[in-house]
Amino acid sequence: MASKSNTNVVGEKTEVRVVVVGDHGTGKSSLIVSAANEAFPQQVPPVLPITCLPADYYPDRVPVTIVDTSSSLENRNKLSQELKLADAVVLTYACDQPVTLDRLSTFWLPELRRLDVNVPVIVVGCKLEVRDDTQTSLEQVMSPIMQQFREIETCIECSAKNLIQVPEVFYYAQKAVLHPTGPLFDQETQTLRPRCVRALKRIFILCDQDRDGALSDAELNDFQVKCFNAPLQPSEIMRVKRVVQEKLSEGVNENGLSLTGFLFLHALFIEKGRLETTWTVLRKFGYDNDIKLRDDLIPVLFKRAPDQSVELSNEAIEFLKRIFCLFDIDTDGTLRPAELDDLFSTAPESPWNEAPYKDAAQKTALGGLSLDGFLSKWSLMTLLEPAKSLANLIYIGYAGDAASALRITRRRRADCKKQHSERNVFQCFVFGPTKAGKSVLLNSFLGRPIPESYTPTTTEHFATSVVDKETRKTLILREIPEDGVKPLLSSKEFLAACDVAIFVHDCSDEQSWKKATKMLIDVASHGEGSGFEVPCLIVAAKEDLDPYSMAAQDSVRVSRDMGIESPIPISTKLGDLNDVYRKIISAAERPHLSIPETEVGRSRKQYRQLVNRSLMFVSVGAAVTVVGLAAYRVYAARKNSSS
Template identity: 40%
Template sequence: MEGRDPTVRIAVVGDPGVGKTSLITAAATETFPDHPPPVLPPAILPAETVPECVPVVITDTSSRPEDAAALELAVQEASVVVLCFAMDRPNTLARVSRHWIPELRRMAGGAHVPVLLVGCKADARPADHTLQAAVVPILQNNPAVETCMECSAKKLQYVGEVFYLALRAVVHPTAPLFDAQAQTLRPLCSRALKRIFMLCDKDKDGILNEAELNAFQIHCFNAPLQTEELIGVKQVVAERVPEGVQNGGLTLPGFIFLHALFIERGRLETTWAVLRRYGYNNDLVLSQETLSAVNFSHAPDQVLELSEEGRAFFTSVFERCDVDDDGVLSTREQEEMFSTSPGSPWSTPAYDGVLVETSKRGLLSLRGFLAKWAYTTATEPEVTLAYALYFGLPDTETAASLFTTSRPRRAERRSDAGRRSLLRCFLFAPTGLDTGPLLEGLIAQARPVHGLPSVPITAAVAAVSLPGAGGAAAPDAAEPRTPPRGGDAPGAAGGGDNTKGLASPGTTGTGPAPPSVTLLLRPFAEEQGSVLLGSPGARAVLAAADVAAFVFDATSRESFSAAVARMLAVASAADDCLPCVLIAAQDTVMDPTLAAEVGESCSRLGVAPPIPYSGTFPGRGMYQALAGAALGAELTIPDTPSLQARRRQRRALRRAAWAGGAGLVATLAGYAAWRAYHGLPLLGSGRAAEARAVPEARAAA
């Protein structure tokens, strides 16, 4: 019920005359109505009158055709449905499967609403009929039916239990924990219990010893286990699961079996108490309340990223799961890593097009692993927090240290931009220019050798070494790199030395590696860029970028002009504080006349000359140039018309201030001359004389 009204709404439905109204009346008043009304108004039970301390609303329904809309609304609002049939009317039981269960499924609109099947008028049941024989097929074929029971409103038998079980089906539901058909715990329940076991196993020996079991018991129930209870628990587990007890403690199979036994014996509240104590909601994922313990709010021009502690934590997770110590996570190792979570967060479509570094076999390397978490934190920080907790982080108090928020952009660029670990680059390209090589070139190895991505690339994330001493770029990857699309080595194809108007992509140096930063490239096709600039939220979206790059065809004057126009529009929309870089896509030498025009235009706009790249494989220096542009922002912000207008306004204000100050000085000088001409003392001179006279008089006295 997370994020919703905590009220438990119980809808009582069934054929006419089966005893719905009498059941509610008997439970509420402990009397049997001889002449019940057709339909009761909703009965409201305050939270303080309910054992589970939640408010309850019981809604009676009518099956008459004219009341169909009210019935459907009651089912749609219901947390649980009590489906009644009459024990003395077999046809009403037959209609449970034939009519009511399909109809309830339709009314619920696909949402899972637990159903409690209740045989009313048990006092009138024929002696040769048993409830179990009649309802077993219904229970087997309809997972939504939590349980079945009979009652008698006339004899006041089990009427209270009906609503207690209905309430428990909501507060302590069976369906998320146990598969009744397979008679096994559901996968999400087993994963959650495995995480809890891992958190309780303080010495990491795979066994919960007596001290760890007692600590677990106190944490969940505020009371230690008695010695007799502990012995009894281990005996029960050892009898049913011999491998569940080792060296006097519970193993993971034993711990999971124990909770399966609780559920089998109807003690769901015990397992739910454990799960909720460790932060789970009814869907068996960490609750919003648990995740909201860390505040992720920040201004659009601030950046939330992993801190040094956060990167160290995820590095330790990788190293723990890389059991064969080969530097990559195999499929089996990844499955084990996510076995204490609901599954990989990267299996959703949002991550399908994200490129990170892998091995040649497509296995995730440490740098690729950290890059994925950097991307996840940038886009969904709550997911990163949740998985840090799934991976074994003990509590949310520790979790806050995994994240850091930058200062506002303008303040950061004046002082500490170099402290950032993640830089975002928005890559704008016109129709007809493929940004694929630019995105793929960032990654040392981005996919299995058997083919290209099956979906468009939406982002590329990788670490980039910043320029070292003397401006030389340090080698970024120690192992051999495989160009994603042709080419044997990184570098821009030139075919000549006529690169006037273009910036140098950098060279490879030697020596110790300089600091690195994670670069996140996000492409915008021409249409996407136009949609962004036309949206009311463009400024907020662009505020998240550290640098924007604009690709153009180096053989086309029109392409360059369009790139400049797009750059000026983006810079203006970003409030003239977004660094911008031009990238010249060239497989041949740029025409000298065009190169001269490009250089002159860049000089006039106050931006660096375009960075050249070959369409087959861009040089590594290009990415270092992008990172450098983000860190040296003041040197790469284009001189847009809006920025020029601001400068003119500031100059006008300064001139007005100087003129006003000069006028005031002239006025004061004229006034002083007038007083001197008329023999009057200057302003303040009389008071100064009086001030001097007072101490002189005191000295004379």
């Protein structure tokens, strides 16, 4: 497999900016002029103006902008500015001046690191024509330097005077930008990087049309045509497979080129410096320089009002059910960690290895995920990061229309007016003071035991599970630490994503009740002020302990005054949760109920009612006046006609 066309896909780069640096007298300006004019200049200024190599200068048809620099101390600021704009750096030394070679590792390369210039570096030995033939070879000289400075992409010697390897200097610089080594290959281990392997595995699976685990001759030819716009002759296919089989017996089987062989081929291309071949393949299948699907392949379907959410469509859910069964190799109804890793092996990485997803769903006894747990995690990711969810659906093989994978829910304001929510996934904010029992409530939701020692919650945690299997209603609990409430209240729209809020307190601790009540009032006031009122429930945790003396009276008073239900008593220690999770879902499904009302809210409501009544009175009075005036005109007209 190789490119037979000069029109490789090279990503979104429309030009490559190369900055040339090095000690004074190393031949920077002469190198640039010789490349641009294909002739050695007899005289050059100390610093050249910006030089451009046109798009047709190199096969990739991307123009190269070359910036000459001065190494003098008074121009250091200008040098720093140019380096920060560079796509690649050409670093020169003079072949006849060993001190300039030493300066690469003692000054220039450390200086690039100090300036945080993280771009490929091409080291160029200029004035090759005056190089002493008895000197150590370039490879021997540069090998220890390249070991120390991995940012060096390649080294080359050239002669601007004799026009030896001059165009190659900027070709390597351009190639290092358009077809970088770093994302594909680990120079230290001499292996393909994991993300590159994952992308190539996905491409292999997409091309393996008959799903027999190998690319047949016909499939290889289709692959070649798709990527390089040219077919492979039967003799070429045979030669490719023979090369692989000689080096790796398992790379070819009776059905064709195996995945192992496919990966080996790409490693071979990269080792031989043909990175453009692998990059062409990746880009033809939609990958960017970070080996992720390009943004334009993930439709922007997620523009929505703050109180709308995103859910998986029925089509996506059915796809995920099939994927679950496909990767449940032992058919035990559980995706074990190894099976999950295999499922996401065609994605850049598993999306659930880190918070907030890592421990957000109930694990089975085997440490894996049931189908409900699997779908719940997808629901959580779709709610929090819909673009990420859609990208991962595509990575693992979703082939349907991307627009059909997700759905945007109706606005919660509309749900309130219709007195019913059509959502299948509800997000519940869990408020409460420290030690109230918030974390235990989340752990119980996921079937986890109560920890023996208390650990305060310092960051937001999520727990998700299917509550009603018949209607497949999924609940997402989002625990808000006590000291995280105030920062959230500073955002006008923070309640827009909340379908229902619960306020947990320790029923044996009066201070816990007071803090929870204050949070309830603050959140309710915020909802009234922002227009994102949410249903609220109070949860009286630790029901197994004796309540404080005024608990009953306080709870009745607050519930009555704010117009919400009485606190739901639970005891996680005794396993008596009083069906609290279903009650949360029920409150979210009927969002017009359980909305608390504060004194300020009541006053505002009464004021609006008073204004509306006044307007109504004015309207009625105006109508009476108009009717009276019309009657008078009729009377006057009749009187005039009779006379």
